[in-house]
Every structure is written in C-alpha cells, then in structure tokens.
Amino acid sequence: MNVVIELRxxxxxxxxxxxxxxxxxxxxxxxxxxGIFVExxxxxxxxxxxxxxYQTNVHVDGMTPDTILMFMGTHILLTGLYMGLFYNNFLRIxxxxxxxxxxxxxxxxxxxxxxxxxxxxxxGMPLPNIVAGxxxxxIGWKASEIPFxxxxxxxxxxxxxxxxxxTYCVMIIPxxxxxxxxxxxxxxxxxxxxxxxxxMPYMIYNKWIQRIGTFIIPVFIITNYAPLLxxxxxxxxHLLWGILAPLIFFILIRLLWKQALKAYSSSNL
Amino acid sequence: MRNxxxxxxxxxxxxxxxxxxxxxxxSLISAVFPMIVHYYIWTAVYASAGEQQVFGYTYHEMIMxxxxxxxxxxxxxxxxxxxxxxxxxxxxxxxxxxxxxTYFGFRISSYLGQRLIHFATSLIIILVLTFALNNSFNLHTxxxxxxxxxxxxxxxxxxxxxxxxxICAFAFWLSEISYFFVVTSLLIQIMSxxxxxxxxxxxxxxxxxxxxxxxxxxxxxxxxxxxRIDGPMVWQGLAGQAIWILLLLVICRLVWKxxxxxxxGLGG
Numbered sequence: 001m002n003v004v005i006e007l008r009x010x011x012x013x014x015x016x017x018x019x020x021x022x023x024x025x026x027x028x029x030x031x032x033x034x035g036i037f038v039e040x041x042x043x044x045x046x047x048x049x050x051x052x053x054y055q056t057n058v059h060v061d062g063m064t065p066d067t068i069l070m071f072m073g074t075h076i077l078l079t080g081l082y083m084g085l086f087y088n089n090f091l092r093i094x095x096x097x098x099x100x101x102x103x104x105x106x107x108x109x110x111x112x113x114x115x116x117x118x119x120x121x122x123x124g125m126p127l128p129n130i131v132a133g134x135x136x137x138x139i140g141w142k143a144s145e146i147p148f149x150x151x152x153x154x155x156x157x158x159x160x161x162x163x164x165x166x167t168y169c170v171m172i173i174p175x176x177x178x179x180x181x182x183x184x185x186x187x188x189x190x191x192x193x194x195x196x197x198x199x200m201p202y203m204i205y206n207k208w209i210q211r212i213g214t215f216i217i218p219v220f221i222i223t224n225y226a227p228l229l230x231x232x233x234x235x236x237x238h239l240l241w242g243i244l245a246p247l248i249f250f251i252l253i254r255l256l257w258k259q260a261l262k263a264y265s266s267s268n269l
Numbered sequence: 270m271r272n273x274x275x276x277x278x279x280x281x282x283x284x285x286x287x288x289x290x291x292x293x294x295x296s297l298i299s300a301v302f303p304m305i306v307h308y309y310i311w312t313a314v315y316a317s318a319g320e321q322q323v324f325g326y327t328y329h330e331m332i333m334x335x336x337x338x339x340x341x342x343x344x345x346x347x348x349x350x351x352x353x354x355x356x357x358x359x360x361x362x363x364x365x366x367x368x369x370x371t372y373f374g375f376r377i378s379s380y381l382g383q384r385l386i387h388f389a390t391s392l393i394i395i396l397v398l399t400f401a402l403n404n405s406f407n408l409h410t411x412x413x414x415x416x417x418x419x420x421x422x423x424x425x426x427x428x429x430x431x432x433x434x435x436i437c438a439f440a441f442w443l444s445e446i447s448y449f450f451v452v453t454s455l456l457i458q459i460m461s462x463x464x465x466x467x468x469x470x471x472x473x474x475x476x477x478x479x480x481x482x483x484x485x486x487x488x489x490x491x492x493x494x495x496x497r498i499d500g501p502m503v504w505q506g507l508a509g510q511a512i513w514i515l516l517l518l519v520i521c522r523l524v525w526k527x528x529x530x531x532x533x534g535l536g537g
Contacts, residue, residue, distance in 0.1 A: 034448040041452045045459060052310070052469055055324075059317040186295030193302040204309040 010114060018121040025124060035125040039083065043128045046076060049199055050136070061203035066143030067231065068201055073136025075199040075223040077160070080129030082167050082195075088120045093175035094184055100266050113257050117168070137227075144231065152230045159226035165246040166222050169253045171195070176253075179260035198223045214238075218245050274370050275378040282382025293387055297394070300339045307335040324468035326497070329406040333495040334466055336398055338487050342463035344391040345425050345486050347433040349380065350450040354440035357528075360535045373434070373521065380430050388426065392419065399494060410494065417503055421490045424510040429486050431517035432457065438521075441528030462488030482513040 025032045050072055052058075053065045060068055093116055096102040105115055146152060174187040181187075194217070202210055202220040213220035225242040228234040234242060286293070315328045326334065353376065356362050365372040399410055436453055440446045458464060460483040467475050467488050478484050489506050492498045498506060 030445055031448075034445060038448050038451050041455050045455055045464065048459070048465060048469070049310075052314070052465065055469065056314045056318055058310075058314045060313055183292075186292055186299070189296060189299045190302075193299040197302040197306045200306065200310060204313045205305075206309075209305070 010111075013110065013114075014118055014121075017118055018123070021121045022123050025122070032124045035122070036127060039125050040128045043076065043132055046072075046079075046199065047132075060201050063201060063203075064143075066140055067227075068140075069136050070140025070144060070227045070231075071201045071223055072199055073133045073138075073140055074160070074163075074227055075133070076129050076136060077133025078163055078167060078222055079195070080126035080133055081164050082171060083129065084122045084126030085164070086117065086168055086171055088122055089117050090172055090175040092116070092120065093172075094178040097178045097264065098267075102264060103266050112261070113254070117172070140227070141230070146230050156226050156230050159229050159242065162242065162246045163222040163226060165250055166218055169246070169249040170217065170219055170222070172253060173256075176256055176260045179263045194219060201227075214241070218249060221245055275374050278370075278375045278378035279382035282379035283385055284382075285379075286383040286386045290386065293390070296343055297340070297390075300343045304336050304339045307339070308332060311335060324466060326466065326468070329402075329408060330495050330497055331466070333399075333402050333406075334491050336402070337395060337491045337494060338463055338466075340391055340394055340398070341422070341425075341487050341491060342458060342461070344384070344387055344422075345429045345461075346454065346458060346463070347380070347429050348454065349376075349430075350433055350437050350454070351447065353434070353437040354446045354450070357437070357440040357532065358446070358535070360533075362532060363534050366534075373525070376434065377430055381426075384426055388422070392422070395494070408496075410496065414494065414496065417507070418490055418494045421485075421493055421507060421510060424507065424514065425486045425490055428482060428510060428514055428517065431514060431521055432482060432486075435517060435521045435524055438524040438528045441531045457483055457486070460484065461486040462491070466492075482517065485510045485513060 050069060053068050053072070057065060058068070059065075096105065096116060102112075102116075106112055108115060141148070171191060174184050174191045177187050178184045198213075198219045202213060202224050205213070210220065221242055225234055225238070229239070229242070311323075311328070311331050314323055315331070321327060323331065356372075362372060365375065396415070399415070402408065403410055436450070439449060443449060460467075460478055460481060462484055463486075467478050467484060470478070485506070489498065489510070493503060493506065
C-alpha cells in the first residue's frame with residue numbers, strides 16, 4: 001500500500017514539475033522557439049545518416065534500409081525523451097554540487113535523487129526529435145511488414161520505457177562524477193559522443209564492441225532491443241537481459257548516488 | 270616594439286592552451302567515437318554495395334577521409350564565438366577600445382598561440398594515423414603531399430578564425446546569440462565536410478558548397494592528404510584558401526566597423 005501511495009505522490013510531483021517547467025518556459029517564449037529550432041538543426045544532421053543509408057542501399061545483417069530506419073527512428077525518439085526528461089536536469093547537477101545549492105534541496109521532504117533528476121522537464125526542445133523519430137519508426141515498421149497488433153505495439157512501448165530507464169542510468173554518470181571532480185565537461189562530451197554513436201543497428205560493429213555495448217555500458221540495448229523485439233529477432237539471453245538490465249543498472253546507479261552523496265562537501269560559494 | 274603586445278597575446282594564448290591541455294586531449298578521445306561509427310558504417314556500405322567506389326571514393330580513401338576529418342575538425346573548428354559574443358554583450362570590448370591594442374590583433378594572436386600546441390599534437394596524430402593507414406592499406410603518401418597538407422592546414426586554421434570572427438559580429442545585432450552559434454557551428458561542420466564527404470549531398474548542393482569558404486576547412490586538406498586532390502587542383506585549392514582569407518579579412522573589417530557603431534558598452 002505504501003508503495004502505491006509513494007508512487008502516486010511522485011507521479012503527482014512529476015506532473016507538477018512538468019507544469020511548472022512549461023510555465024517558466026512560456027515566460028521566455030523566444031528561448032522556447034529557439035530551442036526547437038536548434039534541435040531541428042541537430043535532427044537534420046542526424047538525418048544525413050538516413051540519407052547515406054538510403055543512397056548507398058546498405059544492408060546490415062540482412063536488414064534493408066527501411067528496417068534500419070526503424071533503429072535510427074528509435075534512436076532519435078529516445079534522444080527526444082532524453083532531451084526532454086533528463087538533459088537539463090543532469091546539466092544542473094554539476095552546478096548544484098559546485099555551488100552548494102544541493103544543501104537546500106536536501107532538506108525538502110522528497111527523495112533527493114528524484115528531485116534533482118526531474119525538476120526541470122523540457123517540453124519544446126524534444127518535440128522535433130519525438131515527432132521525427134515516431135514517424136521514422138512508423139515508416140520502418142510498415143515497410144518491414146511487422147504486423148501492427150496490440151501485442152507488438154505494447155511490447156515495443158514497454159521496451160521503449162525500459163530503454164528510457166537505461167538512458168537515465170547511462171547518461172547520469174558524468175553528472176555524478178561531479179561529486180568527486182570539479183570539471184566533468186570532458187566526461188559529458190564523451191557521453192554525448194557515445195550516445196550519438198548509437199544511431200545504427202549494433203550489428204555493424206564487431207563482436208567485442210557489441211558485447212561491451214550490451215553488457216558493460218548498455219547503450220546498444222537502448223536503441224536496438226525495441227525494434228529487434230518486434231522484428232522477432234530478440235531471443236533467449238538477450239530478451240532476458242533486455243528486461244533485467246534496466247533493473248540491475250538502476251540499482252547500481254542508486255548505490256553510486258549514495259556513494260556520491262557521501263563525497264558531497266557542501267562547498268557553498 | 271609595436272609587435273611586442275601581439276607577441277604577448279600569442280604567449281597568453283599558448284599558456285592558456287597548456288593550462289587546459291588535458292581537456293583538449295579528452296576532446297580528442299571524444300572524436301574517437303564518431304570515427305569508430307563511421308568506420309563501421311562505411312565498412313558495411315562497401316561490403317553490401319559490392320562496388321569499388323561509393324560516392325567516387327574507394328574504400329581506403331573513404332576510411333582515411335573519415336578518420337582524418339574527425340581529427341582535423343577538432344583542430345580547425347574554433348568554438349570561440351561565445352567568448353567574443355560575451356565581450357560584445359557585457360562590455361568586455363571597452364578595455365580594448367581605450368587600450369593601444371586592436372581587438373582583432375589581440376584575438377588572432379591569442380588564438381594562434383592557443384592553436385600552436387593543438388596544431389603540433391594533431392599533426393603528430395595525423396601523421397601517425399596516415400603512416401598506419403598507409404601500412405595497412407599498402408598506400409604511399411609522399412613527403413611533398415604531407416608538406417602541402419601542412420600548409421593547407423595552417424591556412425584552414427586562419428580561415429576558420431576569420432569565419433568565426435565575422436559570424437561573431439552578429440552579436441552586435443541579435444539579442445539572444447548562443448542558440449544562433451550552436452546552429453552556425455553545426456552548419457559549418459556539415460558544409461566543411463566534417464561529418465561526411467561533400468559528395469553525399471549530390472551535385473547541385475556540392476556546386477553551391479564550392480562557392481563557399483567552408484569546404485576549405487576540412488574537406489580540402491583531408492582530400493589533399495588522401496590523394497584525391499591532385500595536380501593543378503592542389504594549387505588551385507591553396508589559392509582558393511588564400512583568396513578566401515583575403516576576402517574574409519575585408520568582410521571582418523566591414524561588419525565589425527558597422528557593428529561597432531551599434532556597440533553599447535554595457536557593464537564592462
């Protein structure tokens with residue numbers, strides 16, 4: 001019962017955070033529009049990869065460009081979710097730690113990790129990616145002749161949700177490092193380039209890169225497992241790992257968070 | 270005596286790059302990931318195409334392009350727009366107006382000083398990579414080609430400064446500038462061939478890009494080194510770089526002169 005109450009309370013807070021963020025973004029409408037504009041430019045750059053795939057008619061592991069488009073669409077869709085839910089919050093964690101702002105947040109009657117992870121939710125910036133990603137997935141889905149059943153759709157959405165949890169776990173790491181190191185901009189830069197590197201089906205890489213990206217730094221799961229599942233190509237250990245990995249990595253991140261808090265020095269400027 | 274203050278600016282730039290050397294090193298590491306992605310994408314493309322050439326590149330030329338373009342784009346693209354725009358917005362230019370040093374002279378000297386160590390590091394990396402690729406692909410890059418490449422790289426570093434400096438002048442007119450720079454630097458990276466070789470854009474767009482200075486930043490030096498640009502095209506390209514440098518000097522002067530009329534000198 002307690003869990004249900006807590007869950008409802010956190011969901012209620014999440015809606016409040018989103019509403020609050022939207023209100024404050026509407027105050028600076030130019031920035032809101034400019035954010036959409038910038039993300040559209042980045043989207044165009046990502047679409048260059050789509051153009052190369054179709055122009056060269058590349059086949060990866062027997063998959064046609066249309067099926068590859070589904071993977072690229074999932075990547076873009078999740079980029080949108082990442083930009084909307086986490087990007088702004090993770091950027092601020094470094095700031096909270098450096099300026100000692102975390103002190104005040106600690107005393108609030110809510111989980112500190114929840115508060116710093118979701119306080120600012122972007123509504124405008126992720127739109128181009130979410131729309132374009134969904135359209136690409138839909139085109140790829142239809143062209144790959146995947147039956148459009150409730151079961152397939154539900155399975156795809158569940159794996160998208162699991163991918164979102166993994167996105168959280170992977171991309172928060174540079175921000176957590178700021179509890180130990182002052183300047184983590186290089187670590188963030190590396191994490192962004194790993195993220196961007198994940199825009200193709202992981203079968204193009206060699207076996208070792210595939211294993212590292214699946215089991216150690218599980219970025220490949222994020223973009224690949226949802227499309228692979230509906231293509232009926234996710235079986236055995238991978239299917240199991242796709243369900244377990246988000247849980248395992250979330251627990252690991254929770255432990256890392258607790259360690260990080262112990263290193264917090266509250267150096268108020 | 271007159272040159273002395275610029276020599277000092279150069280030294281300040283050089284010292285600051287030494288201070289943040291680790292950051293540059295890490296930014297090179299982040300260039301490794303796009304390199305790996307592109308390497309595997311192109312390997313898959315050539316494997317499934319079954320053709321000798323894709324977009325007019327052989328497999329070896331394409332891999333060399335991909336790897337070298339990633340290193341060169343880290344060296345050439347300046348990302349100094351924010352610092353200059355900050356000077357314009359918050360009145361940082363005030364001190365240069367009253368001091369006997371031109372802002373342009375200060376910025377370019379300090380920029381070249383900053384780039385010196387990056388240039389040396391990148392050059393070593395590029396030469397090692399070229400040597401390794403030559404070995405594994407059984408190619409031969411001649412000494413003359415490497416020398417001409419060095420020359421074109423120096424010209425593209427200067428050209429890149431001038432492009433950024435003239436774009437910075439927009440800060441005199443626009444109130445919110447940081448978004449603008451994100452978009453311009455992305456566009457410059459694409460149009461300079463930093464992401465993909467320009468051939469993927471089709472003939473019409475490619476023709477348009479040839480009339481712009483950006484392809485001289487990455488596309489030209491890389492193709493010089495991998496041997497796709499040959500014979501008289503080499504000298505034409507170098508002349509093109511030189512002409513654009515002169516043109517941009519004039520453009521910088523004009524737009525900054527106009528911009529300074531609007532300068533408010535807030536804060537400072």
